[in-house]
Amino acid sequence: MIGAITGGTFSAPTAPVTTSYESIATVSVSTAVSSITFSSIPATFKHLQIRWIGRASSNGFDDSGLRIRMNTDTTSTYFNHFLSGTGSSAIAGSASNTGYALIGATSTVNALASSFAAGVVDILDYANTNKNKTIRHLDGFDFNGSGQIQFFSGSWPSTAAINALTLTSASTQFEQYSQFALYGIKG
Amino acid sequence: MAAGSTYTPIATQTLGSDASTVTFSSISGSYTDLILVINTRSSSTAASDTKLYVQFNGDTATNYSYTFLVGNGTSASSSRGSSQNQIYAADVSATGGSSYAGLSTVTLQIQNYSNTTTYKTMLSRVASANVFVEAVVGLWRSTAAITSIVLDLESTPQFITGSTFTLYGIAAA
Numbered sequence: 001m002i003g004a005i006t007g008g009t010f011s012a013p014t015a016p017v018t019t020s021y022e023s024i025a026t027v028s029v030s031t032a033v034s035s036i037t038f039s040s041i042p043a044t045f046k047h048l049q050i051r052w053i054g055r056a057s058s059n060g061f062d063d064s065g066l067r068i069r070m071n072t073d074t075t076s077t078y079f080n081h082f083l084s085g086t087g088s089s090a091i092a093g094s095a096s097n098t099g100y101a102l103i104g105a106t107s108t109v110n111a112l113a114s115s116f117a118a119g120v121v122d123i124l125d126y127a128n129t130n131k132n133k134t135i136r137h138l139d140g141f142d143f144n145g146s147g148q149i150q151f152f153s154g155s156w157p158s159t160a161a162i163n164a165l166t167l168t169s170a171s172t173q174f175e176q177y178s179q180f181a182l183y184g185i186k187g
Numbered sequence: 188m189a190a191g192s193t194y195t196p197i198a199t200q201t202l203g204s205d206a207s208t209v210t211f212s213s214i215s216g217s218y219t220d221l222i223l224v225i226n227t228r229s230s231s232t233a234a235s236d237t238k239l240y241v242q243f244n245g246d247t248a249t250n251y252s253y254t255f256l257v258g259n260g261t262s263a264s265s266s267r268g269s270s271q272n273q274i275y276a277a278d279v280s281a282t283g284g285s286s287y288a289g290l291s292t293v294t295l296q297i298q299n300y301s302n303t304t305t306y307k308t309m310l311s312r313v314a315s316a317n318v319f320v321e322a323v324v325g326l327w328r329s330t331a332a333i334t335s336i337v338l339d340l341e342s343t344p345q346f347i348t349g350s351t352f353t354l355y356g357i358a359a360a
Contacts (some may be wrong), residue, residue: 085265114330
């Protein structure tokens with residue numbers, strides 16, 4: 001897979017590598033969709049990770065809030081905190097919302113063409129039935145003159161095992177070429 | 188439902204001597220994301236840290252931009268660069284910068300690196316020994332699949348002997 005490597009000593013794996021990191025499911029958007037749902041998530045992993053790139057329909061801005069919901073729970077109050085770099089200042093804040101946690105932002109069709117936000121969401125101990133669930137998220141976007149890099153936390157006040165995740169945009173839809181991939185990490 | 192194990196180590200470099208650049212080339216397009224984990228320090232004897240830059244596919248034109256957030260133990264700040272020749276990905280510790288001989292840990296996440304329809308967005312997470320904590324988002328304005336990555340330090344300092352660079356591939360279902 002790797003040809004020339006310069007500047008150091010190259011050591012390739014000498015045997016097939018078995019990892020504890022598995023791809024569960026991926027949604028690649030071919031035509032705009034209003035939500036992304038991972039359902040029937042098995043409880044056989046210790047942690048979950050979502051890796052994504054995203055671009056949303058326009059809400060008048062060049063970025064749009066990314067929301068997550070657990071187990072189709074539309075009634076609980078979810079909380080979030082964030083630390084964000086805007087390119088000129090560092091800002092922090094928090095919010096609470098009914099039915100979803102705001103965990104970041106995608107780019108939109110108003111942003112630089114072909115630019116997508118990217119993020120990595122971690123949900124630890126998702127199948128544990130004794131803990132409320134906490135989400136960790138690093139995401140960012142850059143449009144060659146504007147952009148943000150940010151850390152988000154989200155909380156869902158429930159001890160239920162997570163078996164479904166729904167992602168939605170503060171705009172109406174995720175656009176073509178957005179992709180959300182769910183992975184499981186063994187414990 | 189599960190598609191099998193992934194997060195595959197593609198290549199590791201451990202520097203046997205100081206190096207001015209580190210290059211991963213001929214990167215296969217068979218994964219969805221790349222993760223590059225770096226543990227390094229610059230050879231600079233200056234007290235300040237050293238900037239680490241990333242270029243893709245040998246593109247030296249001004250097709251890169253970035254936005255970063257940094258906390259130095261006293262305050263948090265953010266800045267950006269536009270139309271640059273490379274992405275500023277991290278500040279790494281300098282040999283002359285601290286009596287604590289620690290290295291910096293940098294994790295680069297390069298999402299959907301092999302698609303040919305979108306510009307490429309890279310996330311960087313940085314922990315620099317005794318200096319600060321940092322996160323960066325970088326953009327390469329190209330729809331080309333990424334096949335090579337060059338890591339470089341500003342000015343003349345080099346990556347010190349013993350630095351490690353490991354490239355992983357993650358394949359989506």
